[in-house]
Amino acid sequence: MAQIKREQWGSKIGFVLAAAGSAIGLGNIWKFPYIAGQYGGAAFILIYLICTAVIGLPVLMAETLIGRSTQKNPVGAFKKLTNGSKFWQSIGGMGVAAGFIILSYYAVVAGWALGYIYQAASGVFYQFSKPEVAGQYFNGLISDVVWNVGYFIFFMILTMGVVYAGVKNGIERGSKIMMPILFLLLIILVFRGVTLEGASAGIRYFLHPDWSHVTGEAILAAMGQSFFTLSLGMGAMLTYGSYMSKKDNLPSAAVSIVTLDTLIALLAGLAIFTGVFATGLSPNAGPGLIFHTLPVVFTKMPGGYFFSILFFLLLTIAALTSSISLLEVITAYFVDEKGWSRHRAVLFFGGLTTIFGLPSAFSYNLLAKVSFFGLNFFDFVDFVAANILLPVGGFFIAVFVAYFWGFKKALPELKSGAEKLFEKYYWTISVWKILVKYFAPVLIFLVFLNSIGALKLIADIF
Ligand code: PFF
Numbered sequence: 348m349a350q351i352k353r354e355q356w357g358s359k360i361g362f363v364l365a366a367a368g369s370a371i372g373l374g375n376i377w378k379f380p381y382i383a384g385q386y387g388g389a390a391f392i393l394i395y396l397i398c399t400a401v402i403g404l405p406v407l408m409a410e411t412l413i414g415r416s417t418q419k420n421p422v423g424a425f426k427k428l429t430n431g432s433k434f435w436q437s438i439g440g441m442g443v444a445a446g447f448i449i450l451s452y453y454a455v456v457a458g459w460a461l462g463y464i465y466q467a468a469s470g471v472f473y474q475f476s477k478p479e480v481a482g483q484y485f486n487g488l489i490s491d492v493v494w495n496v497g498y499f500i501f502f503m504i505l506t507m508g509v510v511y512a513g514v515k516n517g518i519e520r521g522s523k524i525m526m527p528i529l530f531l532l533l534i535i536l537v538f539r540g541v542t543l544e545g546a547s548a549g550i551r552y553f554l555h556p557d558w559s560h561v562t563g564e565a566i567l568a569a570m571g572q573s574f575f576t577l578s579l580g581m582g583a584m585l586t587y588g589s590y591m592s593k594k595d596n597l598p599s600a601a602v603s604i605v606t607l608d609t610l611i612a613l614l615a616g617l618a619i620f621t622g623v624f625a626t627g628l629s630p631n632a633g634p635g636l637i638f639h640t641l642p643v644v645f646t647k648m649p650g651g652y653f654f655s656i657l658f659f660l661l662l663t664i665a666a667l668t669s670s671i672s673l674l675e676v677i678t679a680y681f682v683d684e685k686g687w688s689r690h691r692a693v694l695f696f697g698g699l700t701t702i703f704g705l706p707s708a709f710s711y712n713l714l715a716k717v718s719f720f721g722l723n724f725f726d727f728v729d730f731v732a733a734n735i736l737l738p739v740g741g742f743f744i745a746v747f748v749a750y751f752w753g754f755k756k757a758l759p760e761l762k763s764g765a766e767k768l769f770e771k772y773y774w775t776i777s778v779w780k781i782l783v784k785y786f787a788p789v790l791i792f793l794v795f796l797n798s799i800g801a802l803k804l805i806a807d808i809f
Pocket residue numbers: 369370371372373374375446449575576577578579581582583584669670672673
């Protein structure tokens with residue numbers, strides 16, 4: 348069979364921007380601020396930073412390294428490194444399935460963000476006197492099947508368009524255009540936030556830890572969040588790593604990705620909390636923070652109309668650079684392993700994901716009364732993917748590199764392109780080894796136990 352040459356990123360910065368694009372998404376701008384708001388602001392943030400350094404960065408390096416060493420998709424990578432072990436291939440397969448599941452509901456929320464660009468532009472926010480009214484309006488929109496499904500499909504088409512164009516011409520080029528816009532929009536919004544009268548209360552909230560909210564659950568939520576936000580555990584970073592050249596410095600790229608992702612989450616939190624405090628609203632509104640509280644915040648700030656449009660544009664761009672990485676995992680698998688053309692894989696699986704996402708979009712209207720284990724369909728698939736599939740995937744990635752592939756084989760791969768780091772700062776590599784071998788598996792295992800409620804069960808028993 349004639350082999351089509353596998354694509355590669357045009358440059359290291361292309362990889363860093365695409366991978367940072369995957370990492371920076373709804374997780375940073377929608378999820379991080381509201382979780383931080385629920386668990387005591389600065390105290391939670393501090394724990395989250397520690398988790399990111401101790402688990403996030405080492406696992407990101409391990410996952411990307413598997414991809415770069417094999418230049419394959421998640422299933423093909425494990426197949427190559429284990430000489431065809433069925434077990435390890437199924438771990439890769441679980442990643443591909445997780446990508447499919449996450450994309451199906453992630454694109455529903457992204458569709459809401461897209462729809463809110465129009466809502467912001469229409470000026471409707473000015474009719475909301477308080478977050479409850481904005482919340483009712485939001486609930487009205489998502490219970491409208493046409494609105495909900497329409498924007499979901501619109502967003503899926505955008506995602507498919509970028510992946511269809513290829514690694515270099517679609518994902519890399521798209522990331523190089525969208526990421527600088529994202530940074531710029533966020534800087535404008537942070538500037539607006541911190542210059543508001545009364546913003547200092549928001550800044551204080553960010554800097555002064557309130558330890559009373561920090562429970563075991565908060566620590567585990569911080570770990571889970573650093574996982575989701577770095578796109579770890581399902582082969583997205585593995586797949587992106589597979590397009591990376593062995594001449595590029597992998598550890599330094601991983602540090603850049605983690606730094607950018609963390610910085611964006613902190614800046615998004617700063618922009619949001621300064622606005623929320625300056626307008627006298629509550630920071631702990633939960634998942635509704637962005638769609639219930641923020642529209643009211645914008646009506647109370649000078650220039651709010653303009654900034655509200657920018658905010659939802661920012662949210663949509665962030666979601667798009669993440670959703671393309673989810674679709675790319677599935678695409679790479681079918682292109683590499685099944686010999687499909689990229690175009691066919693994107694059209695077929697983009698379409699299939701859209702169909703599979705419909706019950707998530709219907710969870711707020713047609714299927715509102717249907718529950719799975721006490722959750723609606725949307726919350727159920729989110730729970731399965733983010734709280735079970737990702738931690739399990741991350742656990743096996745760390746265990747695989749440390750105990751099965753082994754550092755003896757992994758280290759020369761890591762060294763390629765990073766020779767100076769190995770010569771001058773070998774201690775950093777020794778730290779990485781310890782984190783991947785001991786810290787990451789144990790801590791991820793704890794996140795997992797918590798996710799399935801086992802910790803509660805154990806606590807109840809004792
Ligand atoms: N990291 C993305 C976010 O923070 O929104 C979510 C995500 C994207 C998770 C891609 C997993 C993934 F493979």
